[in-house]
Structures are given as structure tokens and as C-alpha cells.
Amino acid sequence: MTFQAAISTAATDPLVNRLSSLTESYDRDMAGPVQSIERAAAILRLLAGGPGRLGLGEVAASLGLAKGTTHGILRTLQSVDFVEQDEATGKYQLGAALLHLGTSYLDVNELRSRSINWADALAARSGAAVRLGVPLEGKVLIVHHVFRPDDTFQTLDVGSLLPLHASALGKVLLAYGAASLEPLVEAEPEAYTRHTLVSSQQLNRAITETRDAGWAAAVQEMIMGEADIAAPIRGQGGLVVGAVGVSGPVESICDSKGHPHASLVGLTRNAARAISRDLGAARW
Amino acid sequence: MVERYVISIDQGTMSTRCILFDHRGRLVSVAQKEHRQHFPKPGWVEHDAIEIWSNLQRVVPRALDNGGVRPDQVAAIGIANQRETTVLWDRRTGVPVGNAIVWQDTRTDALVEELRRETGDDFFIEHCGLSPTTYFSAPRIRWLFDHVDGLRERAQSGEVLFGTMESWLIWNLTGGPDGGLHITDATNASRTMLMDIRTLTWDDELLAHFGVPRPMLPEIRPSIESYGVAHALLPDVRIGAALGDQQAALFGQTCFAPGEAKCTYGTGSFLLLNTGTDLVRSRHGLLTTVGYKVTDEPTVYALEGPIAVTGSLVQWFRDRLGLINSAPEIETLARTVEDNGGCYIVPAFSGLFAPHWRSDARGVIVGLTAYITKGHLARAVLEATGWQTREVVDAMNADAPRALKELKVDGGMTANNLLMQFVADVLDVPVVRPMVSETVSLGAAYAAGLAVGYWPDLEGLRRNWHRAGQWLPTMDSARRETEYDNWKRAVERSYGWIRPQ
Numbered sequence: 001m002t003f004q005a006a007i008s009t010a011a012t013d014p015l016v017n018r019l020s021s022l023t024e025s026y027d028r029d030m031a032g033p034v035q036s037i038e039r040a041a042a043i044l045r046l047l048a049g050g051p052g053r054l055g056l057g058e059v060a061a062s063l064g065l066a067k068g069t070t071h072g073i074l075r076t077l078q079s080v081d082f083v084e085q086d087e088a089t090g091k092y093q094l095g096a097a098l099l100h101l102g103t104s105y106l107d108v109n110e111l112r113s114r115s116i117n118w119a120d121a122l123a124a125r126s127g128a129a130v131r132l133g134v135p136l137e138g139k140v141l142i143v144h145h146v147f148r149p150d151d152t153f154q155t156l157d158v159g160s161l162l163p164l165h166a167s168a169l170g171k172v173l174l175a176y177g178a179a180s181l182e183p184l185v186e187a188e189p190e191a192y193t194r195h196t197l198v199s200s201q202q203l204n205r206a207i208t209e210t211r212d213a214g215w216a217a218a219v220q221e222m223i224m225g226e227a228d229i230a231a232p233i234r235g236q237g238g239l240v241v242g243a244v245g246v247s248g249p250v251e252s253i254c255d256s257k258g259h260p261h262a263s264l265v266g267l268t269r270n271a272a273r274a275i276s277r278d279l280g281a282a283r284w
Numbered sequence: 285m286v287e288r289y290v291i292s293i294d295q296g297t298m299s300t301r302c303i304l305f306d307h308r309g310r311l312v313s314v315a316q317k318e319h320r321q322h323f324p325k326p327g328w329v330e331h332d333a334i335e336i337w338s339n340l341q342r343v344v345p346r347a348l349d350n351g352g353v354r355p356d357q358v359a360a361i362g363i364a365n366q367r368e369t370t371v372l373w374d375r376r377t378g379v380p381v382g383n384a385i386v387w388q389d390t391r392t393d394a395l396v397e398e399l400r401r402e403t404g405d406d407f408f409i410e411h412c413g414l415s416p417t418t419y420f421s422a423p424r425i426r427w428l429f430d431h432v433d434g435l436r437e438r439a440q441s442g443e444v445l446f447g448t449m450e451s452w453l454i455w456n457l458t459g460g461p462d463g464g465l466h467i468t469d470a471t472n473a474s475r476t477m478l479m480d481i482r483t484l485t486w487d488d489e490l491l492a493h494f495g496v497p498r499p500m501l502p503e504i505r506p507s508i509e510s511y512g513v514a515h516a517l518l519p520d521v522r523i524g525a526a527l528g529d530q531q532a533a534l535f536g537q538t539c540f541a542p543g544e545a546k547c548t549y550g551t552g553s554f555l556l557l558n559t560g561t562d563l564v565r566s567r568h569g570l571l572t573t574v575g576y577k578v579t580d581e582p583t584v585y586a587l588e589g590p591i592a593v594t595g596s597l598v599q600w601f602r603d604r605l606g607l608i609n610s611a612p613e614i615e616t617l618a619r620t621v622e623d624n625g626g627c628y629i630v631p632a633f634s635g636l637f638a639p640h641w642r643s644d645a646r647g648v649i650v651g652l653t654a655y656i657t658k659g660h661l662a663r664a665v666l667e668a669t670g671w672q673t674r675e676v677v678d679a680m681n682a683d684a685p686r687a688l689k690e691l692k693v694d695g696g697m698t699a700n701n702l703l704m705q706f707v708a709d710v711l712d713v714p715v716v717r718p719m720v721s722e723t724v725s726l727g728a729a730y731a732a733g734l735a736v737g738y739w740p741d742l743e744g745l746r747r748n749w750h751r752a753g754q755w756l757p758t759m760d761s762a763r764r765e766t767e768y769d770n771w772k773r774a775v776e777r778s779y780g781w782i783r784p785q
């Protein structure tokens with residue numbers, strides 16, 4: 001998309017409207033509006049409606065703000081990619097990220113293509129089925145599935161949905177902010193088995209443990225006799241875009257005490273790191 | 285004991301890939317680099333052989349690095365390559381004579397017409413298993429002689445060498461101007477139109493027909509044999525195999541028995557059926573080709589249905605039309621609609637290959653109405669790959685004693701679930717993806733590993749093959765027949781666009 005087209009799309013983009021109604025609701029319901037958010041919204045409106053790129057002075061003057069304040073807000077908006085600064089002129093314009101808001105920034109089919117080699121290798125090494133999940137409307141959407149390498153009859157799970165709270169894939173998505181816990185807890189999560197975590201206390205603890213450990217497991221929490229292990233897939237900037245995991249009968253995923261095999265955890269985390277590296281997550 | 289690995293080099297049309305495999309045939313690390321595609325005129329496609337060699341010099345160390353593997357842990361090098369692409373270079377300087385002419389290039393069409401008219405297909409089919417088309421190497425050598433002054437003389441004196449990509453890379457790996465090995469393997473040589481398909485030697489009559497002097501040709505070696513050690517990049521590591529990429533994929537899918545077949549979905553798509561030691565002639569537009577040749581064992585042959593444009597249509601949709609940002613996004617776009625909306629794309633960019641062999645065809649989009657969205661076009665792009673597969677499978681079933689019961693697939697496009705389901709639907713047989721979709725690389729690795737004794741035998745390799753995914757047909761047969769009929773009518777409309785010169 002050309003820059004001009006991007007601007008005109010953004011001008012009618014519901015986001016800008018959404019931002020302004022957000023500030024209105026603050027007005028009505030809360031102590032008072034958050035001033036810097038109001039100002040940020042005004043700056044975005046200005047950039048979307050204006051003739052093109054604007055300099056710092058022009059933005060400040062248009063809104064009647066001090067240059068220092070304006071600069072701080074522009075810098076913050078720039079850091080989240082809502083605003084871009086032209087290198088040559090130093091002028092500001094709307095950022096490309098605004099156009100992709102609301103849609104996941106990594107296409108799920110691309111995620112599958114980019115992880116297929118590592119998902120295959122994980123299945124071959126672990127002897128277990130491998131699945132990749134991304135968040136979708138309070139569930140885990142399976143976007144890729146590699147069969148357990150024993151050549152028995154299996155069917156592809158791609159497109160099916162798992163509960164966030166009762167799968168390792170889901171717990172990883174919850175733990176790293178790819179999916180949110182509040183609506184889940186409000187809706188009273190279903191207890192699939194006696195091991196399913198349902199209270200907000202249990203789930204919060206699981207989330208903390210997952211963050212500390214860097215991986216999650218769900219043992220007989222959705223179906224008796226089944227278990228899975230998962231680790232986060234990170235994209236650029238470390239943002240978690242999905243989870244990859246192995247799953248199967250408890251006897252193959254866990255030891256006799258019901259703890260996930262350390263070797264499977266290691267293989268899963270290595271695969272997740274390899275995929276993350278390929279997606280451009282530098283530190284993992 | 286230190287782990288040892290086999291390294292494979294997949295020099296493809298779009299990129300050069302280096303992959304390390306462990307003893308169980310599992311992928312350990314990958315490094316890949318794309319090279320530029322040059323389109324100097326309509327129908328012309330070129331690569332810079334120097335760029336490809338320097339890309340190889342980057343991806344090999346990167347693959348080792350990524351896997352934490354030292355060069356002395358590498359047991360063997362296996363090479364797979366884009367086939368038919370023609371490089372000529374100066375033996376003393378190592379400098380190529382112009383750009384490499386790529387397999388998709390159609391500049392030799394007038395020359396090919398002339399050969400067919402004057403000599404007839406039968407002569408060529410009898411000698412090399414192929415009838416003349418712009419696809420193969422020999423007409424390109426002849427074209428270069430006709431267009432570069434003094435080139436034929438320099439070739440005659442052995443000053444200029446010919447090779448396909450594996451020859452070029454092996455020559456450079458083994459010393460280049462300093463005594464580099466000038467060899468090719470039987471699978472690659474079987475695509476030049478210069479090799480006797482029975483004896484696997486250069487054929488004097490064919491050489492005479494194309495005016496190709498012997499001194500410029502590489503020595504034809506078995507596909508699987510230790511050729512010598514590398515000097516550059518991986519010093520002292522043995523080069524154990526070279527195969528055309530499609531034959532490498534046949535090997536990687538462990539299609540070792542007659543009747544076993546696979547289809548690889550990359551830039552183009554290629555269905556190969558192992559016919560064992562029998563040299564089967566197609567009566568339905570397929571090619572007879574060398575499948576592989578192990579040291580002094582009998583030659584294994586294959587029937588092949590090459591499709592020129594499949595993944596490259598997706599690439600075109602991305603790069604030239606700009607309707608998607610990445611190839612996999614075509615699936616997302618295609619899923620925004622229920623069906624093709626009545627629209628069909630026949631991607632005859634280089635004419636049509638198997639089973640039509642029409643160099644006078646060019647691409648068409650038919651069924652356009654105001655209703656059609658980019659989503660429908662995306663569907664039509666994917667469906668074109670499905671129907672082209674169907675045509676080749678029909679030809680294969682007509683030529684082979686038994687009909688195909690299941691299709692083994694590999695390559696980048698197999699990550700596309702919508703496409704794989706469509707292929708299963710139009711073929712009405714299950715489609716199966718193995719646990720390594722980089723099967724070209726795996727095949728090259730297997731071949732090299734066998735040559736140096738890293739793996740003992742074919743049976744052991746077979747046990748590494750596992751089903752990673754499977755798609756079962758669900759389309760109702762009436763719909764399949766109607767759609768196939770529409771496709772065939774679309775294909776007819778692509779014929780004859782290029783007028784005879």
C-alpha cells in the first residue's frame with residue numbers, strides 16, 4: 001500500500017474513532033480523562049486528517065500544546081509504531097502498524113510455513129504429535145499439526161479449537177499476554193476433568209509458574225489420559241504470537257509420577273526457540 | 285563419540301539451501317539464501333552463476349554455525365540442483381560466459397521448432413528419451429554458439445566448459461581453475477538431450493545434431509558415488525552424491541521400488557514414478573528420465589510429469605500483482621471466498637509442459653465477471669496447481685500398469701492445507717506429506733550418506749519415512765467432473781497464442 005493510500009485508509013479507520021470514544025467513556029465513568037491519551041488521540045486525528053507529514057512545531061501549534069509535551073507523546077506513539085518519523089525531514093506521519101491493528105500481525109498460514117521444518121523435527125525427535133496454536137476469540141486455534149510418527153491412522157486437527165485454560169498451548173498464550181484471562185474467568189471456565197484448573201486463583205498460579213519456567217504442561221486437564229507440553233513462539237520484539245507443543249497419552253508425555261518428561265520439555269523449548277529465531281525474535 | 289552429520293546442498297531455482305541431517309534423517313539446521321531472477325526479455329530467465337556460488341559460500345558456514353557443528357563432523361556432502369539450467373564458463377579463469385540460462389527460459393523456441401521439423405521427435409526420443417523442447421539444455425548451448433562470437437571454437441578447444449548447476453558447484457568446490465573436477469551425474473545428464481539414456485554416455489549423433497563439441501562436456505558419473513573431496517568450504521569432506529532436485533526428492537521420499545511415486549511442489553511441480561530398471565516410454569506426454577544410479581548397480585529409471593508453473597504463480601501473484609505480502613498469505617486470501625467464482629487461471633508462462641507440451645501457449649485468466657474478487661483469483665491460483673497435477677496423474681495412470689492409489693507430496697507448497705485438500709479432492713486419492721518436507725535436501729543427504737557408508741542400505745532409510753500429515757478426498761464426483769471440464773476448456777484457450785515465426 002502506498003503511503004497516501006495508508007493515510008486515507010487511516011483517516012476513516014475505526015481505530016481513531018475507537019480511541020476517541022475511549023476517552024469519552026473515561027469522561028463519564030471515571031474520575032477524569034487521562035490527558036495524555038486524549039492528546040495522543042488528537043495527534044493521531046491531526047496526522048490522519050492533515051495534508052501529509054507534519055513537523056513537531058506544526059503539530060504543537062495546531063493543538064496548542066507545548067513542544068516538549070508534544071515531542072514526548074510523538075516519541076511514545078513512534079515507539080509503538082503508531083507514528084513514523086521521516087528520516088530526511090524529521091516530519092511525522094501515521095505508522096503502518098495502525099493499519100494492522102486488530103488483525104494478528106503474523107498471518108497464521110505464514111506461521112505454519114515458517115515453522116514446518118521445526119515442527120517436523122520436533123515430532124521426529126519426540127515421537128509425539130506436534131501442534132501449533134494461536135489465540136482466537138478466547139480459544140486456541142490449531143494452525144498446524146504434525147502426526148505422531150508411528151504411521152497409524154490420524155486426522156489433521158488444523159482449524160479445531162482448544163480451551164485456553166485446559167491445554168498447555170492455551171496456558172502459554174495466557175501467560176505471555178497473547179490471550180487474556182479476565183473474560184475467561186468471568187465466563188466460568190468449564191471443568192472437563194477433575195484436574196482442570198477453573199478458579200482464577202489456580203489459573204493465576206499456573207500463569208505465574210509458566211512465566212517462571214518458560215513452558216507449560218496440562219496433564220489430564222482436558223481429557224483423562226491425555227497430556228501436553230508447550231512453549232512460546234515469539235516474533236519480532238519478543239511478542240508471543242503463538243505456542244508450539246507436543247501431546248499424547250499421559251504415559252508417553254509424563255513420567256510415572258505424572259511429571260512431564262524433562263527431555264520432551266527440552267525438545268519443545270528448543271523447537272520454539274528455533275521457530276522464534278526464524279521469525280526474527282533476536283534474543284530467543 | 286562425536287555426532288556426525290550429512291550436509292546437503294539444494295541449489296534451487298529461487299534459492300540455495302544448506303541443511304544438516306543427523307543419523308536418523310532428522311533436520312538439524314538450515315541456512316538459505318535467495319538469488320536474483322533476471323528477466324531481460326519476455327520468456328527469458330537468467331541466473332548469475334557467480335552469485336549462486338557466493339551464496340553457497342555463505343549458507344554452508346551458516347548451517348554449520350546454526351547447528352553448532354564443526355566441518356570435521358560432516359561425513360559427506362550431497363548435492364541436488366535445479367535441472368537443465370545451463371552454465372558455460374572459462375576453464376582458466378572460472379568466469380561464466382554470461383548469465384546461466386534457466387530451465388524456464390523459452391528463447392530457444394524457434395530453434396526447437398526447426399529441429400523437430402527437420403529431424404522429427406522419434407530420433408531424439410529413441411536416443412535420449414526426450415523430444416525437443418525449450419526445457420532442456422542442449423538447445424541452449426546451441427543458441428549460445430549462434431549468438432556469442434567465437435564461443436564454439438573456445439568450446440571445441442576445451443577452453444570453455446558446459447555444466448548444469450551441480451557441475452558448476454562441484455568444479456568450484458574441488459578447486460575450480462586449480463584442477464576442479466568437471467563432472468555431472470546421470471540424472472542431470474539425462475536432461476541435456478545429449479546423453480544416450482541406455483548407456484549413460486554422451487551420444488555422438490546427438491552431439492552432432494546440436495553441434496556440441498565433446499571437450500566442453502563434463503564426465504558422466506553415477507549419482508551416488510564418492511567423487512572426491514572438497515577443497516573449498518568443507519576441506520577434505522567427501523562429495524558423495526549429485527542428483528537433479530526432482531530425482532533427489534524421489535530418493536528422499538524413499539520411492540525405491542517400481543510403482544512408487546511422489547510429487548514435489550516448489551517453483552514448478554514434478555511428479556516422478558519409479559519404473560525400476562525398465563525404460564518405459566510414455567504415450568501420454570510424460571518424459572523418460574534417469575531416476576538414480578548407484579555406483580555400479582543397474583540404472584533406475586523414472587517416468588516424469590513436469591509442470592512448469594505452480595509455486596511461481598503464487599510468487600507472481602505476490603511480487604508482480606502485489607495482492608499478498610507473502611506466499612502463504614494466498615491461503616488466507618483464498619479462504620475469504622467459498623469457491624473460484626467461475627474463474628480459472630492457466631499459468632502457461634513458459635508454454636505448457638506435461639502432458640500438453642505446447643510452447644505456443646501463454647497464460648490466460650478466464651471466466652472473469654464483475655463478481656470476481658482477489659479472493660477468487662487466489663483460489664484460481666491454487667486450483668491451477670491442483671488441476672495441473674490431475675492432468676499429469678491421468679497421464680501417469682494411462683502409461684503405468686497400475687493407477688496411483690495415494691500421492692506422496694513434499695516441497696514448500698505442502699504447507700498450504702487448502703491446496704493439499706484440493707489436490708486430494710481433484711485426484712480422488714489420499715495425499716500424504718512425510719515428516720521432512722525438505723525432501724530434495726533429504727534425498728541428496730541420503731544419497732551422499734549411502735556413498736560414504738554413513739547409512740548402510742536403502743531399507744534403513746525407508747524406516748525413517750513417517751507420515752506427518754494426510755488429506756483425504758471429500759469433493760463429490762459430479763462437482764469434480766464439472767470443474768475438471770471447465771479447467772480443460774480454459775487450457776484450450778491458452779493454446780496457440782504465440783504465432784509461428
Ligand SMILES: Nc1ncnc2c1ncn2[C@@H]1O[C@H](COP(=O)(O)OP(=O)(O)OP(=O)(O)O)[C@@H](O)[C@H]1O
Nearest residue numbers: 296297298550551595596598599611612695696700
Ligand atoms: N503456503 C504456501 N502456499 C502456496 N505457495 C507457497 C506456500 N509456501 C511457499 N509457496 C510457494 O512454494 C515455492 C517455494 O517452495 P520450495 O521452497 O519448495 O521451492 P524451492 O525449492 O525454493 O523451488 P526451487 O527449488 O525451484 O528453488 C514458492 O514458489 C512459493 O511461492
Ligand SMILES: [Mg+2]
Nearest residue numbers: 296529550724
Ligand atoms: Mg527446490
